[in-house]
Amino acid sequence: MYDNVLVPTDGSDVSEKAVEHAIHQAKQDGGKLHVLHTVDADTLPSSVSSISVDDEFKEMGEDIVEGVVKQAESEGVEAEGTVISGSSAEQIVKYADEHDIDLIVMGTHGRTGIGRVISGSVTEHVVRSATVPVLVIHIEDPADADDD
Template sequence: MAKNILVPIDGSEQAERALDYALESFPDASITLLNVFTKGPPEVHLERRGKDYAELRARRGEMLDRLVEERTFDDQIETQVVVGRPSREIVDYAEGHEIDQIVMGSHGRDGASRVLLGSVAETVVRRAPVPVTVVR
């Protein structure tokens, strides 16, 4: 069973389900919640208007802290906020730390009875150095 689980969190319902899955499936593991946001022109992202990146990083950290506080757990949950391209940062984090498995949410789409992975999840599945569980 995996010891160190990485759960990328983007604020979506799928990401929260991935966290719940990780907590249920790996009750003895250490879990790291990773939030990645892209640094770009403020006009590209409405939430960034009038904000500096330190404040945005703090807000993302608070979001992760709320997710931890809302859940009951016995083992350690760490939180990390990084700036970069989400798929690259997730894979780099897994490579640079002792991560045994990634558990992440996917974007499920209705129609034709098929599930399409979001571009971040698809890239992580292809490039990750460890097993990836995709939760929808």
């Protein structure tokens, strides 16, 4: 059913849960897993937005992606990884369009109240913009439990 499954990851706990689901789905369908990490320099304070910091974030992203690719391959799933720069939500949707992705699997912290307003939601933007199904793995953020 899903020949190409995309999982954006930042190495967080919620991303790891999404990775588990994405690997399972790709394995179940005999599909290929695409692992994507975005480096968005615009989210950094301008005082630290330098080339060396960007390079460090790219290296960290490459390590994260490589780990997920190895995890998928160890479970018998074909996988490829990519690290790109730019707005996370926009790059996820663009990647999905350009690589014939059939399903995007991504996590959300389940922030509510002020936590959601401050952090925004990459996942929400992807859900609204993607032209393919998006499976959202929801994990409640304990720090936001009082915001309900």
